[in-house]
Amino acid sequence: MALNMENNRKLKNAYLGYNTNNGIRKQSSSGGMFYELAISVLKENGIIYGAAFDTDFLVKHIRVDSQEQLKRLLCSKYVQSDMKDIYVPLKNDLQAGKTVMFSGTPCQVKAILNYIINNRLxxxxxxxxxFICHGVPSPGVWNSYLRYISNNKKISEINFRNKSNAGWHDYYFHAKYEDNSQLNESHELNSYMRSFLSDKNIRPACYECQFKDEKYYSDITLGDAWKIEKEKPKWADDKGTSLFIVRSTKGNQLLQRGSRTFIFDKTDYDRWKEYNPSIKSSTAEPPERKEFFEDFHEMKFGQFWNKYSYISKKAKIKYKLKSFLRVTGTQKIIRKFVK
Ligand SMILES: Cc1cc2nc3c(=O)[nH]c(=O)nc-3n(C[C@H](O)[C@H](O)[C@H](O)COP(=O)(O)OP(=O)(O)OC[C@H]3O[C@@H](n4cnc5c(N)ncnc54)[C@H](O)[C@@H]3O)c2cc1C
Incomplete structure (x- = not known):
């Protein structure tokens, strides 16, 4: 029975969509599909497990049973999430007959599935x-970055994907401090985000990920529809659009249970594999990773982050040009025609 369910995840029905609730869409990384699914489960007294910040801004999986707490799960946290505290509560919830939705990386989904099968639940x-996963950054590197930016002040908020400044494509890394001061940097200039997006700070296993293409074990996979301009130009409002792939009959049932604040439409899976390569293949390990981690272990954290904050003149000019194109609206036109 358990194995059948595992092998049953063979559908690849791809959809594009977004949440018509602008507040939720703004707080979510993509189009807010996660919220839509989670809220439908909560409304039927179900339980959600997902990644949240703890009080020190480290990332861990938590159990959520109310709409109020669900906000803690919204948005991508670009750090490996610690799952150790959720296995037993999740088992207890299932044994008590509750409906449970677990959300995490494809490898975390497989870990949960193994746990369920091993415990004969x-x-x-x-x-x-x-979700479509590019790789998860090292918690050690995140911890050191937190020390670097805290600068003896207490952090009160962090957002890796702030859409408020320049929209969904040109998202910002945002940190707010208890004294109300802020750090607001484009992801292209922020040193932590650059170490993530240049693939240097992710875990070694991510370069040989075993959960790509045909090997997903989820009912639904979520992702960013970055090339929305090509498939549905009318939806390309730069507020965030979800790509999601329904992989099982159960996934389909979950989708049908959603409230109708989420608009979606079918799309071609194979084309999105080309647009979003992390669906099918692991991130390649960059040659600079070795030096990055040698420096991380050998240097003091301030010295380390000062080194990796350096941005070449060429990169600065490129960023300024991009900002100019965005502000003048030219970037949208270019995106339509350039892949
Ligand atoms: C490390 C990482 C890499 C990603 N790489 C890609 C990519 O290459 N291509 C792509 O299309 N999309 C990628 N995503 C997914 C994308 O950023 C969105 O999370 C996804 O599209 C869902 O968006 P949403 O608007 O529906 O919901 P959101 O509200 O943004 O999603 C929230 C959900 O994400 C989960 N989550 C957040 N951070 C973590 C974490 N650290 N570990 C485990 N679960 C987490 C939460 O549990 C929550 O359930 C990545 C996400 C993460 C965290």
């Missing part, structure tokens, strides 16, 4: 949701 009331 029923999968009937468990929905597994993952």
């Amino acid at each position: 029923s999968l009937e009331k468990l929905y597994l949701v993952d």
Whole structure:
């Protein structure tokens, strides 16, 4: 029975969509599909497990049973999430007959599935949701960056994907401090985001990810529809659009349960594999990773981040040019024609 359910995840029905609630869409990394699915489960007294910041801004999986707490799960946290505290509560919830939705990376979904099967629990009331994953950054590197930016002040908020400054494509890294001061940097200039997006700070296993293409174990996979301009220009409002792939009959049921604040439409899976390569292949390990981690272990954290904050003149000019094109609206036109 359990194995059948595992092998059953063979659908690849791809959709594009966005949440018509602008507030939710703004707080979510993509189009707010995660919120849509989670809220439908909560409304039927179900439980959600997902990644949240703790009080020190480290990332861990938590259990959520109310709409109020659900806000803690919204938006991508670009750090490996610690799952150790959720296995037992999740098992207890399933044994108590509750509907549970788990959300995490494709490898975390497989870990949960293995745990359920090893404990001979029923999968009937468990929905597994993952996302297209580029790789998860090292918690050690995140910890050191937190020390670097805290600068003896207490941080009160962090957002890796702030859409408020320049929209969804040109998102900002945002940190707010208790004294109300802020750090607001484009992801292209922020040193932590650059170490993530240049693939240097992710875990070694991510370069040989075993959960790509045909090997997803979730019911639904979420992602960013970055090339929305090409498929549905009318939806390209730069507020965030979700790509999602329904992989099982259960995934389909979960989708149908959603409230109708989420608008979606079918799309071609194979084309999105080309637009969003992390669906099918692992991130390649960059040659600079070795030096990055040698420096990380050998240097003091301030010295390390000062070194990796350096931005070449060429990169600065490129960024300024991009900002100019965005502000003048020219960038939208270019995106339509350039892949
Ligand atoms: C490390 C990482 C890499 C990603 N790489 C890609 C990529 O290459 N291509 C792509 O299209 N999309 C990628 N995504 C997914 C994308 O950023 C969105 O999370 C996804 O599209 C869902 O967006 P949403 O608007 O529906 O919901 P959101 O509200 O943005 O999603 C929230 C959900 O994401 C989960 N989550 C957030 N951070 C973590 C974490 N650190 N570990 C485990 N679960 C987490 C939460 O549990 C929550 O369930 C990545 C996300 C992360 C965290």
